Amino acid sequence: MPDRPLSRLALAVMLPLVAAAAVAEIPVPTSFEWIGAAELPRGATFEGIPVGGLSSLSFDPASGEFLAMSDDRSVHGPARVMRLRIDLATGRLPPDGVSVVGQLPLADRLGRPFPPRSLDPEGFALTPDALFVGSEGEAKVGLAPFVAEFDRAGRWRRDLPLRSRFLPDGRGTRGVRENLGFESLARSPDGRFLFGATESALSQDGPQADFGVGASARLLRWDLGAPEAPPEEFVLAIEPIRGAPPGAGAFRVNGLVDLLALSSSRLLALERQYVEGVGVEARLFLVDLAAAAPVTDFDRLPEPPPRSAGKLLLLDFGGLGVRLDNLEGIAFGPQLPDGRRSLVVVSDDNFAPAEQVTQVLAFAVDFTPVTIAEVQGPGHHSPFAGRWVTGVEGTVTALVDRPRDRGFWFESVRPDDDRRTSEGLFVAAADVGGVEVGAALRVGGRVLERVPGRNQLSVTTLELAALERAPAGEPLPAPPLLWYELEIPRQVDDDALALFEPDEDAIDFWESLEGMRLTLPDSVVAGATRSFGEIVVLPEGVPSTGTSAAPAAAGDSWRRRSRR
Structure with missing residues (x-):
């Protein structure tokens, strides 16, 4: 990708139809x-x-x-x-x-x-x-x-x-x-x-x-x-x-x-x-x-x-x-x-x-700036799927460098007020060299819904086309504490994904947090480490069956909060 420096214009305005009267400038498309x-x-x-x-x-x-x-x-x-x-x-161009x-x-x-x-x-x-x-x-x-x-x-x-x-x-x-x-x-x-x-x-x-x-x-x-x-x-x-x-x-x-x-x-x-x-x-x-x-x-x-x-x-x-x-x-x-x-x-x-x-x-x-929450949208599929977006801002929270899965997770420092929209996003990249956790970035590319495997839900993904360093700004908000700040619904789904109800259905609840950091209460390991690096833990003070979290260190007890 080009690495020549670029100053950007970010204007939260719609571009009016240009008639005979001249305008000073047109915002950068987003x-x-x-x-x-x-x-x-x-x-x-x-x-x-x-x-x-x-x-x-x-x-x-x-x-x-x-x-x-x-x-x-x-x-x-x-x-x-x-x-x-x-x-x-x-609003469409017909073939003829x-x-x-x-x-x-x-x-x-x-x-x-x-x-x-x-x-x-x-x-x-x-x-x-x-x-x-x-x-x-x-x-x-x-x-x-x-x-x-x-x-x-x-x-x-x-x-x-x-x-x-x-x-x-x-x-x-x-x-x-x-x-x-x-x-x-x-x-x-x-x-x-x-x-x-x-x-x-x-x-x-x-x-x-x-x-x-x-x-x-x-x-x-x-x-x-x-x-x-x-x-x-x-x-x-x-x-x-x-x-x-x-x-x-x-x-x-x-x-x-x-x-x-x-x-x-x-x-x-x-x-x-x-x-x-x-x-x-x-x-x-x-x-x-x-x-x-x-x-x-x-x-x-x-x-x-x-x-x-x-x-x-x-x-x-x-x-x-x-x-x-x-x-x-x-x-x-x-x-x-x-x-x-x-x-x-x-x-x-x-x-x-x-x-x-x-x-x-x-x-x-x-021409309106696009946020991570808007890319994610209030549902299982992004309203931007298939579109190209530019200037999406966030802070890198984790790197992924596997042969078939390279990229990074990043998260918005300014969440919106919609509980249904995730503030995290996976950015697929051919190379993660030069990208580090904590970096403030502005990225662009094509939005896709990628299905990681058979019988799995899709992951909203941005295929990286352009990356810029953004000025260091405010820190990321603290990750929410499960059960105490976010109650996990007991039922998985009761409407075959027809409705998006994060407060009612667990499958929607986890979608609304896709790619975000979370905090677990102090927990005790309750099972062996699984093949994908997952461990089964029992959160302290939570009357529930086992819940998976990954990754974690092996051991009989895990007396710390896991941020993910």
């Missing part, structure tokens, strides 16, 4: 729920022109439409922006929920359609009165990239300033690499800045991403209030390609394909990798420029490169369980009926309908 996928018909056309190559996405609140940049190099038709209707009215409703041709500096192969339009950003388009150019023939402003009718207004270091020399030693140029553009919510980035490293800045090798892309920030000023530049680390090489000659690529600005310094970044014979993977990261060192003065990055932007994994699309196509565009959409905000991702079919599709994925996004 949960993502996949709400459906749709595809355009293979080989779809609009007014006789192929629909394809959708490489960047923006939402227009005024019309309720999505605008998608087609990366047609004026070969299949004129350079153009496609207008899409995406049906999210029910996307349609093409229009197109907007782009005109060059002379007011004419762009000549064939004179551009490679990939990045796209929308403002109330302008369009911004980023072209990758064509490095192998020395065709320069550009970022330009157009009016809402698609007519060219101006080129944004761009330093010569981005211009390809045609020999692959300087400038953007072939098909790895300005793939992404994004406007800050307040309208002041335009962001853009190279998909991978410039030729002079080091290697492009490969197996076991990351890359240093350049992230640019133009001040739209200073039209003649060149952009600031920062380093954004691109992840190495995941997996094992299927063969020495297999084509593979990983790069930054789109940006979505949350503020003047914080963005969402979509990375997509493709490995021939394996397929597509995609991940969504939170990027923060607050601590990044500008590299504006460097034509070639020094070694080691200056401090890069902070980066934190929010969402791994591999957990969706669907075959991913060439995902390249991302945008917030309209507010959903339940108050959450939609997030839409679109794929580029490379104008190859026989092999690829135009795929649209939709998510419901929330």
Whole structure:
């Protein structure tokens, strides 16, 4: 996982629908729920022109439409922006929920359609009165990239300033690499800045991403209030390609394909990798420029490169369980009926309908901080099961390091007032090195209900994707004392789990304490140690049969309180 530092924004507010009025910033998303996928018909056309190559996405609140940049190099038709209707009215995206409703041709500096192969339009950003388009150019023939402003009718207004270091020399030693140029553009919510980035490293800045090798892309920030000023530049680390090489000659690529600005310094970044014979993977990261060192003065990055932007994994699309196509565009959409905000991702079919599709994925996004108690929920199954959550805070209480079961338990220092919700949570991790009991953490990942064995109840689990150290704060509350502070119900269950009644049914009682530390009264060992390290004890002063607790030291008597 990325270990670059990141400052976070935690706002307990819902994100309003962004209309024409600009907002200063958008809160960091705290949960993502996949709400459906749709595809355009293979080989779809609009007014006789192929629909394809959708490489960047923006939402227009005024019309309720999505605008998608087609990366047609004026070969299949004129350079153009496609207008899409995406049906999210029910809070879900139905399989047939996307349609093409229009197109907007782009005109060059002379007011004419762009000549064939004179551009490679990939990045796209929308403002109330302008369009911004980023072209990758064509490095192998020395065709320069550009970022330009157009009016809402698609007519060219101006080129944004761009330093010569981005211009390809045609020999692959300087400038953007072939098909790895300005793939992404994004406007800050307040309208002041335009962001853009190279998909991978410039030729002079080091290697492009490969197996076991990351890359240093350049992230640019133009001040739209200073039209003649060149952009600031920062380093954004691109992840190495995941997996094992299927063969020495297999084509593979990983790069930054789109940006979505949350503020003047914080963005969402979509990375997509493709490995021939394996397929597509995609991940969504939170990027923060607050601590990044500008590299504006460097034509070639020094070694080691200056401090890069902070980066934190929010969402791994591999957990969706669907075959991913060439995902390249991302945008917030309209507010959903339940108050959450939609997030839409679109794929580029490379104008190859026989092999690829135009795929649209939709998510419901929330911005309210998520607690351990909310992840657990008042029941045997988490209301967040299947979702990705971020920024969940707690203190580590125990480590688990077994071959088939690695991770840690952690617990909230600020319990809620709901007796039914546990304040503990198990975090599954591939490696627990560097995590210690007592550490205050902020974690993110996918929530699952894991069944540890046959005929066992599930355990609410967070599959770790991102981990941050949180500032040391208040201590954990004292663990409650069983029988004296918490009375254990005598019946196991009388409703086949139809009702959740921790005060009535023991099976619900223990679920409401899942993963939490507890205190036993002074107890006497009443049986041999079992195969899983459990011992049978008789609590002092409690008229009850044996109760299991684990782990404990062997011995005839156990005259201490066991905290678990």
